[in-house]
Structures are given as C-alpha cells and as structure tokens.
Amino acid sequence: MNRSRASAISNCEKEFTLEAIQERKRLDGRSVYDYRQVFIKPSPVTHGNVLVTIGETRVQACVGCEVVVPRPQRPTDGLLYFNVLPSPMAAPNYDIGKSSLTMRVERLLDRCFKESRSLDTESLCIIAGQKVWSIRVDIHILNDSGNITDCCVMASFCALKHCRRPYVTVSGEHATIHPVSEREPVPLNIHHTPICITFGFLSEGNYLLVDPSIEEEKVLTGHLYIVMNIHREICTMQLEGVALQHEEVVKCTKIAMTKVNELNKSINKYMGIRTNAKNMDEDGQSILTNVLKETTLQIDNIQTAANVQEDRKNGKDIIQEVQEDVYEIMYPMEEEPPVTEEEEPPKTKPRDKDTDEEEEVTVTLTKDDITGLTSIETGLTSNTGEQTSVNRNSNKETSGTRGRKRRKRK
Amino acid sequence: MLTSPAYKHVLYASMVDSKVIVLPGDAIPLAVGNDIKLGPGTYSGGGREEGSSVFVKPGILRRKDRDGSSSFWVNTQHKRYVPSEGEKVIGVVLRTGRVYRVDIGASQNASLPELAFEGATKRNKPIVQVGDLVFGSLCQADPDFEPEMTCVDSSGRASGMGLLKKPGCVISCTLSLCRRLLSKQCAVMEELQKHYKFECVVGLNGRVWLSAPTLMQTIIIRNCIKSSEFMSEDSIKEMVRQAVLT
Numbered sequence: 292m293n294r295s296r297a298s299a300i301s302n303c304e305k306e307f308t309l310e311a312i313q314e315r316k317r318l319d320g321r322s323v324y325d326y327r328q329v330f331i332k333p334s335p336v337t338h339g340n341v342l343v344t345i346g347e348t349r350v351q352a353c354v355g356c357e358v359v360v361p362r363p364q365r366p367t368d369g370l371l372y373f374n375v376l377p378s379p380m381a382a383p384n385y386d387i388g389k390s391s392l393t394m395r396v397e398r399l400l401d402r403c404f405k406e407s408r409s410l411d412t413e414s415l416c417i418i419a420g421q422k423v424w425s426i427r428v429d430i431h432i433l434n435d436s437g438n439i440t441d442c443c444v445m446a447s448f449c450a451l452k453h454c455r456r457p458y459v460t461v462s463g464e465h466a467t468i469h470p471v472s473e474r475e476p477v478p479l480n481i482h483h484t485p486i487c488i489t490f491g492f493l494s495e496g497n498y499l500l501v502d503p504s505i506e507e508e509k510v511l512t513g514h515l516y517i518v519m520n521i522h523r524e525i526c527t528m529q530l531e532g533v534a535l536q537h538e539e540v541v542k543c544t545k546i547a548m549t550k551v552n553e554l555n556k557s558i559n560k561y562m563g564i565r566t567n568a569k570n571m572d573e574d575g576q577s578i579l580t581n582v583l584k585e586t587t588l589q590i591d592n593i594q595t596a597a598n599v600q601e602d603r604k605n606g607k608d609i610i611q612e613v614q615e616d617v618y619e620i621m622y623p624m625e626e627e628p629p630v631t632e633e634e635e636p637p638k639t640k641p642r643d644k645d646t647d648e649e650e651e652v653t654v655t656l657t658k659d660d661i662t663g664l665t666s667i668e669t670g671l672t673s674n675t676g677e678q679t680s681v682n683r684n685s686n687k688e689t690s691g692t693r694g695r696k697r698r699k700r701k
Numbered sequence: 702m703l704t705s706p707a708y709k710h711v712l713y714a715s716m717v718d719s720k721v722i723v724l725p726g727d728a729i730p731l732a733v734g735n736d737i738k739l740g741p742g743t744y745s746g747g748g749r750e751e752g753s754s755v756f757v758k759p760g761i762l763r764r765k766d767r768d769g770s771s772s773f774w775v776n777t778q779h780k781r782y783v784p785s786e787g788e789k790v791i792g793v794v795l796r797t798g799r800v801y802r803v804d805i806g807a808s809q810n811a812s813l814p815e816l817a818f819e820g821a822t823k824r825n826k827p828i829v830q831v832g833d834l835v836f837g838s839l840c841q842a843d844p845d846f847e848p849e850m851t852c853v854d855s856s857g858r859a860s861g862m863g864l865l866k867k868p869g870c871v872i873s874c875t876l877s878l879c880r881r882l883l884s885k886q887c888a889v890m891e892e893l894q895k896h897y898k899f900e901c902v903v904g905l906n907g908r909v910w911l912s913a914p915t916l917m918q919t920i921i922i923r924n925c926i927k928s929s930e931f932m933s934e935d936s937i938k939e940m941v942r943q944a945v946l947t
Contacts, residue, residue: 299793299804302832303910307870310916318870318920383781383806 299384300509308510312498318506319346326502326550327438331449331561338476339454343446346504347436350443352450353429358468361416361423369415370425373400375432375443382435382505396443399529400428403444403485403518407526410451414480417459417466424456426479437504440516444487445558452562454479483520485527486554488547490515492533499539501546515540517547521555721762723775729754735770741785742775744844758783779876782806782906784842789862791871791904792850794833803835806873806906809847813837817851819859827864834865834910836902865902869912870919876907878930889929892941893922921947 311318321327327346334340339354361368375393377385404410415424428447432439455476458469491503492513503511513533518526525544535543723742731737733745733754745754756762760777774785782790784807792803792811801813813835818827829835841849852862881887882903893899899913899922909926913919921944929937 299795300832301793301834301871302830303834303865303869304871305832306868307916307919311920314916316916316920318923320920320924380781 304506305510308506309493312493312500312507312510317500317504319504323499324501324546326553327504329445329554329557331445331558333449333453333562339450341446341449341453343442343449345438345442345445345502347434348438348442349433350439350446351431351433352443352446353431354450354454355427355429356424356454356456357427358417358422359425361420363420366420367416367423368412369423371405371410371412371415372425372427373397373404373430373447374427375400375430377432377435380434381432385432385435392439396430396440399440399487399516399518399527400430400444400447402527403487404447404451407483407485407518407520407524409448409481409483409485409520409526411480411482418461418464422466426451426454426456435505437506437508438489438502441487441489441502444485444518445554448481448484448486449558449562451479452481483522483524484555484558485518485520486551486558487516487518488550488554490517490543490546492535496533496535496539499543501550515543517544519544519547519551521551523548523551722760723756723762724759725755725757727756729756729773731773738770738772740772740774741783741788742777743773776877776880780907781808782876783808783844784811784839784848784906786839786842788842788905789836789838790850790906791865791902791908791910792835792837792906794829794831794835797829797831801829801835803837803850805839805848805850805904806908807848811839811848811850813850813852817853818863819853819857829864834871835863836865836904836910837862861902865910867900867912869900869910870923872909872911872923872927873907874909874927875930876905878926879903879905879907879909881930882909882926888934888937889926889932889941892938893925896941896945897922 308318315323317323317325319327327348330344332342334342337353340351342349342351344350359370361370373396375396377387377390377393379385379387405412410426415426417423428450430443430446432443455471455478457471457476458474460467460469489502491500491507491511492498492515493500493511496513500507500511511532514529514531515533515535516527516529518528520526530540729739729743729745731739731754733739739745739754742756742758742760743754744757756775758775758777758779760775763774763776765772782805784790784805790805790811792805792813794801794813795804795810796802797815799815801815803811803813805811815821815826815829816823817837821827835850835852837850837852838854839848840851841847852859852864854860854862882890882901883905890901897913897918899911899918901912902910904910911919911923911926913922925937925941925944928940932940
C-alpha cells in the first residue's frame, strides 16, 4: 500500500509473514476470510462525530455543514467533501498533509457516496442557484493497524448517518436557518449503506486475505476494494497491483456479500442506539425501549420528557404494540423502498417551490414570535427562477422516481 | 514554582520510592555530574549546573543506582521512539555503504559505520544487505544530531550485539512494554520460558525480535507478549496456560 513514506520492513519480517500466509495462518489467529472486531462509538454529545475501530485501527470522522453558493453548472446540488487527515501518531511512517494514501481514500469515498448516490446531494439544496448546504467530512486516522480504507468508509458513513443539520424554512426569497435550540435539527438524506471490503493478494493472486492487518499489508502485492450495499449492489470497485481472473473477482464479490451483511448488522447495532447512549443498559430490550422513546416523541410532540421516562418504565407493555414501528426505525434502509424515503423528509427539506407552499405558515409564525433568527436575504432574481424551473424539468426526465413522486402529489 | 523548595523536596523524596509524576517543562533540581545521570524523558541543554535541565515527557520518574551513581529517567506510555544515548535498539538497514543507514523507528534514521562490528577491519567487513535486522546500542543521541549506532561495546566486543540473521519475527509494541520485558520480574517472560524454548532480543525502540523452532510456536509467543501489556500477573499465567493447550 502506498504510504507517505516507505515503511521499513526487514527481510526477516517479510519471510515470516509470507511463510505464515502460505501455511494459511494469520498472525492474529484469524482464518483467511475473518474480519476483525468492529466497534463504533457515536459521540453522545455532538452529532456527526463517530469513532470507528477495526481491531486496533482507529478512525474518527466528524461532519460539518455550512451554507454556500452552489456550483453554476449544478445549481440544485449540495456539496460533499471528504478530507482524510493522517495523524503522525497513527504509524511511524505517517506525515502530516496529503499523500498518495489520503488521495486514494478520498477518491474512493467520493465514488462511494456521491457517484453511487448514497447521499442525496439534491436534498442539500436550500434555494436553487443561491444557497446549498456544503457537507464536509473530516476523517482523522488515529491509529493505523491495517485496512484503513474500510475503516474510513465506515466512519464516514456512520458520521453522515449520525449528523444533523439545522432545520431550514424557505418562503419565496427568504430562507431561515433555525438554531438548534429552537427547532430539532434534521438528519441527512441517505439512501443506502455503502460498505467497503478490502481483499489483499499475494503472489499473483494465489493467496487471498480479507481485512489485512498492518503486518500483512507490508508484504501484500495487490488489493481489491469492493464497496457494496446491503441490497448487493456494487457501488464501486478498485483493483490495484494484481491481475485477477474473472472467477476470482466473482468469488471476492460473494465473500463481500456476507461480510457486508455482518458489518451492516454491527453498524445498525451501534448506530441504532445512538441518541440515548447515556441510558443504555446492555442489549435488545433496552434498545427497544430507547427506540420506543424516539417513536413516542415523533408520534406526539406534546409528551414531555417526564412522560417519556414513565413510558420507558412501563416499556415492556407497550413494546408489543409498537414493535413494527420500531423495526422500521431500526432498519429503515432495508424496509423502505427508495420512493417512500423521498416521501418522509419533504417537511424538513424545502428543496424547491413545490414544498414551499406547505411550509409558509410555519415561517410566518416563527418570524413574528421569535427574534434573533438567522435569516438569509436572498433576493431571488427572475433569471435564476427560470433556471430552477428548467432544471426541475430536466430532473423529472432524468430521475424517474422523483418525477413520479411529484406528479402524484400534484 | 517548579524549582520551589517544596518541589525539590518531592523530587528528592522520589529517590526513595520513585512514585513521582513529572510533566514536560518541570525543571530538574539536580546538577548533572558523575554521580547523577539523566536518561530518556529529560533534556539538559548543554548546561550541567543545577536547574538547567528539564523533563520533556510526562510520566513516572524512575531511578536506578549503580556503583555510587544514580540515573533518572521518565517512564512514559509511548509508541514513537525518541533516541537516548546508551540504549540498545533494533534497526532495519535501509542503505549500505561505508556508513549504513538504519531505521530505528525514530524521526531520523541512525547511522552505523561498517567498522562498528566486532572484528571488522577494512579487509574483513561484515556482509550486510538492505533489509537486514541489526541490534546495537546508540553511542550518540543528541536531539540536534543524527543518532549514531554501534555494534561493539567499549572494549570492542560484540557482547550480544550484531546482525540478527536467524529467521524469526519482529513484534512492534509500545516502549513501556519493551522496558517491562527487560525487567527482572517480567511475568509473561517467566511463564513463556517454562513452556517454550525461544530466543528473544528486546530493543528499547519498541521492537522485539523473536525466534522459536516452529512457526506456530512463534505466533503463539508473539501474541502472548503483545497481549500481555495490560494484563495482571494472574491473567498472564492463565493466558499462557491456555496458549500451551492449543
């Protein structure tokens, strides 16, 4: 693997690792297809701040968002950046700044999230051509113990999933960004879960390893990165350093399917319980009650925190009733087809004028009642207005589901 | 405040029980001389008088007395090696020539003259290739200079140092684990010695070279050593017992 500086490896280590792999043994006692233990820790305090560890490899991802002017070529698309920051403490051969490693990971992340449309960049639009959200994901590599790519992809996904951006209302030419204290911030629109699986190859692809450790990475000659989601759709793929036969790639894809399944389960396990991490007990039951708390909050806003606490105490009785809802919340991506996912967020995402009409009421209310809002004067000109409408039409043609959706509402 | 009488008192008290925590920037109220030596974690900017040296690492102050002189150093939880004079390290040869360039895991590579081996003369040089492992001591480790290694002691003998030619494996671990492995009552080493025959060289730069008769044994010993860092003595015994059974 390319590092910022060539890592010194002795002949002694090289021979030992090769010998072990040839005897189908791995230094940490795993078998060839085993993945290391994954642990994900979303921050209980800040949204969009997640620590992911694979074995000893540690990566922390933080998401930040700001309002910017979109690119003129794509006036309705929000921006999404990935920024990989290697810490010099991660490994002795790391240096600060860009290197071939960070460039490669950043490019892979771009393909994972933008080109496979995992994060809907159009939903980040506030006013077409004028204001869009720009999402920046900072990925700090804290410790490199092998397989940094998988860890970065997983950390980015979890951070984006965990992130909440401020609620925005748009009325004509005004957009109001509500402070977090005033309106509950909203999650980002994520359609599916891209999960990266790294395969390492030795001696022209004769030996294959899943999730190589740092010792193994030093002797590997080739890598194959497969990014796949839970629906078994390959988001992106990258092969370097080795030429593979067709059957071998298919075999890797099959292994990746099972691994993606496993990893998706652990992501759900850790991320599903994020909001109430403080009150967590241990397993299933408490997860259910926590999710129950969420559902009750969503269903009925009048309920106070005290009520919810009571509900949690009596949780066992209500669990049966809401179990279906709970299941939906825990596995939103598996259960909901993409069309319905579009349906849920419009109240939070005034993407264009279609949704504006519904929200105008709320805007007037907030403007009258509350002072000190961050409001943005936009001054929408007729020119850009035309541009938006044209773009919307073209969107209808290109993306089938969205077009269908709008027509239904009309 | 750092050189206050109270602090001095604490530091002198540490000579007895050595349980004092020091922080970077703390002044050392001792004059460096023949009877006082300062080791890793300290920096004396050339001055030898009292108070001119400071600690540069946070950790527990340790002390060792030998032949009427006492040396002080700081025990820290580090992964990155900072060279210190007189320490024995394991390096990887990166470039050969008259002076070998050796990677010792520090910010700079060390230099090792080709004549700094036992019995080496201009005609009779050791056979060293790029990628070879070498075990030697640092004879120069000033922070402002490039570190320099040697594989002979003051009397020109190898005394255990030199090239590590046997097949084996290298464990990279934290510096504190390395120091612990070298201490006389190291639980994991004592336990492993009971069950296995193996050769082991510990470098203070976070590298341990290990050679056992079979591959499987090497892997077992390697994993036992690596995981022993945060274990109690009892659980180390239990772990080694389990490892032997497998």
